[in-house]
Amino acid sequence: MLPKKSPLPDFRQMYISAFGYWEKKHKLAADFFGVTEQTAKRWYETNTPHPSAYRYLAVHNSGYLPLTNGWRHFSIDKDGIMHTPHGNCTAGDIAMLWRYKWTAEQSAKQLVITRAKLKEITSGTKYKMLLHTADYLNRLVKDFSD
Known part of the structure; x- marks a missing residue:
């Protein structure tokens, strides 16, 4: 057209x-x-x-x-x-337009990698155990403060 x-x-x-x-x-x-x-x-x-x-x-x-x-x-x-x-x-x-575009591309790649790492960390059993331990320690501190 x-x-x-x-x-x-x-x-x-x-x-x-x-x-x-x-x-x-x-x-x-x-x-x-x-x-x-x-x-x-x-x-x-x-x-x-x-x-x-x-x-x-x-x-x-x-x-x-x-x-x-x-x-x-x-x-x-x-x-x-x-x-x-x-x-x-x-x-x-x-x-400098090429540099701005390159920087944006690198930032987007880094964001994808960081999100993947965060998902990996928060979905594993170690993370769940860490949350459980933190909860247990919070209850202990509360018990000692009473």
Whole structure:
């Protein structure tokens, strides 16, 4: 089954997001796209840019992440911080992800081993004898304290 296509962002909204509302926005856009200021202004006013310009601006606005469903609400800012729907993370966080996953896997394995040992200890006759002895000692202490 093919993934559902998401609607693409509006060119004008991306244009304003990238270059602002001020009067020099078309000059900034022209420098960014490598076209004349008149061409950038026409693309903005008609909302029909060249397809390559649209893709270039879409990539720029998404923080250089793809516009596919999995990355749609993610972006990377100019400081290199990735903004996600669940919070922000740095390049160091992403680099250490393998370590976090390895640690979680090791902890899960250790938990399984510990639970098995506990079950073994609490199901044996030695444990039952130990509980019986503890009960007997508690009764003796109670008898001596009376």
